[in-house]
Amino acid sequence: MKPFDRRNFLKTGAVSIAGLAIGKELKASPKNHHSSEPSRVITRKLGNTGIQIPIVSLGVGRCDSPAVVKGALKLGMNHFDTAHVYQQGNSEKMLGEVLKEYPRESFTIATKVKTMNSKEKFMETLDTSLERLQMDYVDILYLHAKNNRKSTLDAEMLEALKMAKKLGKAKHLGVSTHSNEPEVIQAAIDSGVYEVVLTSVNFKQEHSAQLKEKIAEAASKGIGIVGMKVMAGGYMDKEKLVPVNYTAALKWVLQDENIHTTIPSMVNLEQLMNNASVLQELEFNEQEKNDLAFASELEGLFCNACSNCVKNCTKKLPIPGLMRAYMYSYGYGETQKAKALVESLALNDNPCQNCNTCKARCVKGFNIAEKINDINRLKRIPSEFLT
Numbered sequence: 578m579k580p581f582d583r584r585n586f587l588k589t590g591a592v593s594i595a596g597l598a599i600g601k602e603l604k605a606s607p608k609n610h611h612s613s614e615p616s617r618v619i620t621r622k623l624g625n626t627g628i629q630i631p632i633v634s635l636g637v638g639r640c641d642s643p644a645v646v647k648g649a650l651k652l653g654m655n656h657f658d659t660a661h662v663y664q665q666g667n668s669e670k671m672l673g674e675v676l677k678e679y680p681r682e683s684f685t686i687a688t689k690v691k692t693m694n695s696k697e698k699f700m701e702t703l704d705t706s707l708e709r710l711q712m713d714y715v716d717i718l719y720l721h722a723k724n725n726r727k728s729t730l731d732a733e734m735l736e737a738l739k740m741a742k743k744l745g746k747a748k749h750l751g752v753s754t755h756s757n758e759p760e761v762i763q764a765a766i767d768s769g770v771y772e773v774v775l776t777s778v779n780f781k782q783e784h785s786a787q788l789k790e791k792i793a794e795a796a797s798k799g800i801g802i803v804g805m806k807v808m809a810g811g812y813m814d815k816e817k818l819v820p821v822n823y824t825a826a827l828k829w830v831l832q833d834e835n836i837h838t839t840i841p842s843m844v845n846l847e848q849l850m851n852n853a854s855v856l857q858e859l860e861f862n863e864q865e866k867n868d869l870a871f872a873s874e875l876e877g878l879f880c881n882a883c884s885n886c887v888k889n890c891t892k893k894l895p896i897p898g899l900m901r902a903y904m905y906s907y908g909y910g911e912t913q914k915a916k917a918l919v920e921s922l923a924l925n926d927n928p929c930q931n932c933n934t935c936k937a938r939c940v941k942g943f944n945i946a947e948k949i950n951d952i953n954r955l956k957r958i959p960s961e962f963l964t
């Protein structure tokens with residue numbers, strides 16, 4: 578394998594000249610959408626849902642650009658992933674405004690609703706999402722961000738999900754998870770309710786083998802598998818000097834045919850074009866192989882959420898959540914989301930105060946106390962100054 582070349586790594590992390598040229602085309606009106614169907618897009622069957630889904634879909638968590646949504650459709654990337662809480666509802670609103678111009682059957686869409694106190698509240702929240710989306714139904718409705726068996730199988734929420742499907746507000750039901758994923762996937766298999774699992778999966782996960790095994794089991798039982806957090810933080814370092822090679826990261830995930838699609842977040846046409854290249858080509862080029870090998874050796878920003886560190890933490894702090902906030906802030910530049918996450922953990926202003934020696938050990942080598950101190954400062958910054 579060729580030695581790593583930082584200049585090339587940075588170059589492939591950015592968009593190519595060719596990509597920029599196509600990007601200009603995408604700024605054209607979408608009126609000819611139906612006459613320019615993309616060819617050779619690789620699709621996979623999303624489990625027993627029957628949905629034939631492109632292997633790269635558009636994650637709309639941070640995207641506020643109608644041009645990116647229209648461009649995605651033009652490229653054959655016709656599955657969209659959002660959530661009730663993304664951008665305080667503006668993600669769903671933006672998608673609704675754009676997609677109302679397209680025949681409903683020309684795309685599929687997923688949204689996510691968090692666990693609520695009652696099924697009535699869950700349904701009210703779903704109705705708000707549908708109003709924002711200007712749609713009668715979503716193709717996939719996920720119970721949002723579960724991290725253990727108990728909450729995945731919450732009887733009230735399973736009832737709410739089934740009700741949403743019965744009323745025609747959701748074609749298929751799913752659960753999303755970005756920690757303790759194998760346990761959640763096993764619960765999804767056992768539930769008899771979930772048809773799709775949206776799970777973190779990337780080349781920086783320490784528990785990759787265990788996760789892949791559980792994914793394979795779920796896929797063999799007809800559950801559709803959607804991959805998220807595929808970019809493993811977007812950057813390998815806080816200073817943003819070493820970006821993840823996006824196409825390499827995507828291809829790594831998609832080598833596993835049990836993963837039917839991925840939902841990388843794309844915020845501009847350059848990112849769209851870069852990721853869209855994977856829709857037609859899954860083979861690694863030499864540069865991608867080198868970049869993956871290099872990035873695999875680095876500590877990076879992605880926390881496995883394995884909780885191995887928590888047992889030795891003197892104060893049993895919610896370290897995985899804090900590390901995820903750190904990644905949102907420094908990897909993805911989502912400082913408002915990071916702040917909201919830190920605030921939701923309800924810690925004091927100096928969580929590590931009076932703890933002179935950090936006993937929490939990270940399996941990846943993170944300096945946990947330093948990162949906690951760093952990210953916790955976000956609480957003191959007014960939201961209007963954050964992105």
Ligand code: SF4
Nearest residue numbers: 890891929932935936
């Ligand atoms: S310094 Fe380390 S052990 Fe102490 S509270 Fe902070 S994370 Fe926990």
Ligand code: SF4
Nearest residue numbers: 880881883884886939
């Ligand atoms: S900080 Fe390290 S040990 Fe702790 S949950 Fe994250 S990856 Fe695991």
